Structure formats: C-alpha cells, structure tokens
Amino acid sequence: AENAAIKNNRHPAEWTDFNIEHMKRQHRRMGFSYDWSREVSTCQPDYYRWNQWMFIRMAEKGLAYRKNARVNWCDECATVLANEQVVNGCCWRHETTPVHQKELVQWFFKITAYADQLLDDMKQLEGAWPDRVLAMQRNWIGRSEGTEVDFTLENTNEKIRVFTTRVDTIYGATCVILAPEHPLTARLVSGEGTAIVKGMIEYLANKEPGDIEKQGLFTGSYAINPYNNEKVPIWVGNFVLMGYGTGAIMAVPAHDERDFEFCTTYGIPITPVVRPATGEAAKLPFCEYGIVENSGQWNGLETAEARRQMTALAEKEGFGLGAITFRIKDWGVSRQRYWGTPIPMIHCKDCGVVPVPDDQLTVLLPPNAVFTGKGRSPLAMLPEFLNTTCPKCGGPAERETDTMDTFVDSSWYFYRYCDNKNDKAPFDSSKIAYWFPIDQYIGGVEHAILHLIYSRFWTKVMRDLGLISNDEPAARLFTQGMVIKDGAKMSKSKGNVISADSLVDQYGADTGRLFELFAAPPERDLDFTDSGAKGAYRFIDRVFRFVTRNADRATETGEQTEADRKVLRKLHQVIEKITVDFETRWHFNTSIAAFMELINEMYANEANLSGPVVTDVIERVILLLAPFAPFVCEEMWEITGRTGPVFKQTWPTFDPELAKEDGAEVVLQVNGKVRGRVTVPFGTTRDALEALAKQDEKVQQFIGGKEIVKVVVVPDKLVNIVVKG
C-alpha cells in the first residue's frame, strides 16, 4: 500500500489513516512497546489509593474536615460544586444551568489556611507565570486588610461585629447593615419582616449577578458605635454577603458609593468625615482619602494614619481588632458522583468519623452501581458498599459515600508520574527532588483559579507533610490561546466548532497542525479561517513536489554553483532561526515563515542547483519541517530513500560561516530618512562608511549646500548624516 501510494503520487491529505498505521509499524520495528490501545489515565485504582492516603494525612492535620454548609448544587450534574467551579452563576460543565444553594454536610480542604502563602509565593512566579494568571489568583484569594469593630445592640450587651477596611470613616457610619442570612437578622426581624427577608434571599438566588437592586429593611433596633457612643439604626440589606467578613457592615454613605446608593434610597442620613488633603482637588462625588474631620479627637489626621491609630485604640479598649479577610473559601471536595476517588472515611454511631486504616486501602468503587441521576450518590444505594464495620470498635458502621472532586486527581498527578509504579508510597521523595519543580507547564488559562490554584495548594500541603521540598509545582507556566471562529470562542452551544476530524478529513492532520502553528504565536487566540487552512495545504504540496521531483539527483556530478551558495546560505540561516525559536520563544509562526522563505529560494534557484547540494538541502528541509508536519515528512524521508523514522534523527546543525551574508548592507540616511544603501565587507571602519555615505549620489542631493551637524555611524548597519538649513 505504501509503495502504491507513492507510485500513484497520492496527495498527502489522503494519507492520514495510512500514516497512523505507518507510525505504528515504525514503532514496532524500533521495538517500542507502547500500547496504542491504552489511554493513560489518572483514575486507576492505585491512584485512588494514594488520593485516599493523602486525604487521611490531611484529615490528621485538620486540613480535611467535614462541616454542614450551604453549597453550590448543579441539578444537571446532581452534585455539589466548588466555588471555583461556578462560572457566572452556572456550572462549569453546564454553562446554562444555574447553580443553586443547598444545605449539606460536606468535606472540605482547608485551602484558606494557605491563603497567605499562596499569595506570598507568587513572588517566585512573577515573570515566569503570565501576569493575568497571577492577577486572577490574587483577585480570587482576595486578601484585604481592615478592622473588625463591635457595635453594641442597644439596651443589651450583645455585640454586632462588623468588618471594615475604613475604620477611619466610622464617625460617618449612619447605620449598621446585616446580611439577610445573619443570625441576628432572624431575631431582630419578625412578622411581615421575616417574609421580606426571605424574599431578599430568594431574589438574590435567582438574580444574575451584576444587576441586583439594593433592597433594605429597618429592623427597628439600634446599635451603639463604640468610638462615639452614638446610636445608629440596624438594617438588613440584600447586598451584604454572609460569606464575607462578618456578614455585617457599617454604612458610610458619604465616602462609599454602595452605601450612598443604599442610604439615599432609604433616607438614611449622610455625614461627611473626610475632606481632601490640602492642595488636592475634591474627587466627586466621593472623597475616599484625605484628612479626617467631624471625628472628635481624630480630626486632622491623614486617613491612613487615622486607620492605624483607631485600630490600635479598638484593640486597647477591647472592642475590635485589626483583621485580614480573604475572599477565598475552603475547597469543597465532596461529590455525589460515582466516578472519583471514594472518600476513605467510615461513620460509626459510637466513634464518629473514623478514617479507613492505611492497610485497608484502596476503597474501590463497586462495579455494579446503578445510575439514576437522582437522589443520593450511586454508592449510597449499594448496601454491600455502604455497610461495613468500624475499624475502631468493630461495630456496624457506614462508609462515606461521597467521592472526591476530580480536581483532586489533577492536583498532584504530575508528582505520581515521576514514580507511578510505587506501591509503598505515593512516590519516592528523592525522585521528586530530582524532577521538581516542573520546568515548564503548559495549559489553558481557564484553569487559572481551578487546577492552577489547587495544585499550588496541594504542593504546599505535601511539603508540610514532609513529602517534598519544593514550594511551587511549576517554575514556569505558559497559557496557550484558544481557537476563535467568526469572532467567538469555539463552543458546542454556538455551533461554530471546527472539529479536528473534519479538518483531517478535508486536508490531513499535517495541514491542520501547520495552519494552527502558522496563524498566530501560541499564546494568542487564533482565528480559524478556511482559506488559511487551504494555504497551509498548498504549502505542504509545494514542498512535496520539490522533494519528489528532485529525489534522485544524489549521484549527479558538477561544480557548486552560485545558486547552490544562495540556497545553502538561506538553509543555514533558517536552521539557526528555527532552532532559536524552539529553544527560546516558541513563535512557531515565524519559524514557519522562515521555512517558507527557504522553499521560495529553492524554487527560484531550482534549475541551477547541483545534484549533491539539492540532495543535502532536501534532507535538512525534511528534518526542519518534521516537527510541524510529521506525517508527510516521514513519507518524504522514505520516498527519498532514507531509512529510520525522522523523529529519531538528530536535529540539523547550522554552520555560521555558510549562513553569513557576503557583506553588510548599510543604510544611508540623511536626517533619519533613508536615501541610499551600500553593500560593504563586514567590519568596514566608521571612517570608511562615513566617506562612502558622503560619496553617494543620492545622499549628496540631500546634503548639498547644507551644514553637516553630526554623523552617526553604526558599523555594518547604517550611517545617518544630520544636516541643518
């Protein structure tokens, strides 16, 4: 079949299946034992075992724990989702299915304990990870420094703790606002109010984030400001988040836009307490920073200083403290799915939650699960899985039926890769010390706050467990762009997907590869166009034609020609360029452009090339193109009588002498404008260049009768004559 294809001069595009078979054959010939039918998967039972082992170690340290929580729930998946897996209020796997809240007992990883480290260690990643990924993580972790202050519920000793970053504006606080879910809300509000609060919660749950209208309800109660003992009304506000800070805020309408909006809506007074610093214009309508006023003993202080001093007072008097709040929450890892690592915990009536002993791992998934897509996890419906005995007391007990989020697998699979046959431990630490951190990690930006934050967390946990010594999983990160079609990200719901299969059917896999690499540098999104793919197809054809019709010229004799020298020079320049592109910046689009220039040069000189040179050039051309279009290169390699697979050959080297141009082309400028050019031997002296420039006819036209102010000479590059008048 191979030979028939060549004889019939079949087009490369038709070779796809044929070539896959061919590659397999090559592999067998070379004695590779890779089993093409088997996919590598992280979800192997031995991997479950080490996930479970890790989970138990984390539980021992309090880093894995169980609590009752309001969690995100996707009806489509019939499972819980982590906060990171909620995108625009919808499930990350079902972009149009809104997530809603459910109250459940769930397992969590204490990623919040590492919030500061995740933030601080970004210093190690600066410049080596893309800025936008670091920015997204910083934003997601959401550290903010502020003060917690206790207001007192009027006529009681009960404290209402609020979190603020601007305690310096507390004299301007004209009300305290509670989140609808705040425990105090239920106690202060009764009758009709209860229904209103319930309405607020429902309103929030069903509203797209971004266009939520502020709703408020006066509780009828008042709170005392500990700084000035003034009483302010207590409200409930739908825009106050229970999950952030303390779930209660003080509103300073004069200096905060959101508070202003709320207070003007409900007729709550506005008291300014900050004026602009001297010499600074008032920033309207909100003066955020400046000098404190209307604030008793603090008047005249700069806002930042007031903040420090007032926090210190709160700590001294015991009604508050400096506090750091994070936006990131603990990672909910329980899933009510069948797939995923079973959580290795046992619930005993008497002993509580007991981990499965190490020597009883792996807890395997039962093979006979029934999938209803409803109710409890499939595991909970199987008595043979569910019912067990307590490892501690031997009494009857139930297994945990939740499985782990599959992001657990991806958080450390690359460590297991280094020692994947180890059945004594997750891995041998010395092997990790050899390989880690990963020199270069490549992936999509969509994982910025999912996989890329989880794996950083997991690395720190394993380090603290004494398993590894690196702080970060990957020294460098590269995020590739997406394929865009008709101005939009390819997605099934938009129906604008170009499948790899159809591209392969139409043009062949090499064309698809070459087009993708040529259309844009890899970090950028690339626009798919059919004509662009056609261009790549045409180019491969062009290379193929040249190679096949010059394939058997090796035995020709003859002198080296001028054409030979030209083509060889270009060849060596291009080898250098592609080599450097590969080793440094990965701008394969420019590599391919250079390669195209080489092919153009070969076509232009084809008639005058000598046999030995053209044979030599063809060999290296195939080697150079192979990374971009491997299938057709394997074919050309065989057609031209060469043996062994291309991918086992060594990369061509370049000879700087052959790559060198005959001379330097020097640009002649007058007042920075190009007026001529000369070709000179490399290393021509400054004086000689200046003289040459002044002799140039065109240059003389422009300097004639004018005073030469200055002459700038850059050897081998340019001469710029500056004239006046």
Add this chain to the structure above:
RNA sequence: GCGGAGGUGGCGGAAUUGGCAGACGCACUAGCUUGAGGUGCUAGCGAGUUACAUCGUGCGGGUUCAAGUCCCGCUCUCCGCACCA
C-alpha cells in the same frame, strides 16, 4: 468599579537589543500555462502622486541623530473579577 492584555495594510500577522515598518501567508489585480480550472507559474499589491517630494504603526505631547519599540497624558477593544465593605 478593580485587575490583566492589547490597538501595525482589505485580513492573520512580522519587525527578538531604539537603527530600512509591513517578513511570511491569505484575499485581490493583471499576465502566462491549460480543452477546462476550486491546478501551477510570473508580476503587482499601505496612502498619495505622471513622477518626485511627502504622509503612514489608536489619539495628543515628550526624549533621541533615529521611536511600532522608551517616557507622560488620553482613548478604544478584548479577557477575568465584580455590591468583597
């Protein structure tokens, strides 16, 4: 609103260290080849001009012999987050 990345021909993009703007490709135009062309080849292709001068990298300034590249100010586009107190 906050954060990040960008703006170069009709289009995708190149210019890596401040030194010829527009490499390479697509599209387009003309010609050749062909029985035919969804093939191949040759030439042209930023604007303007008969030609030259000239103008030209989002806009306005600046530094420099020289700026797409450096500095200051603005603007628009895309992406992420967003009532985070």
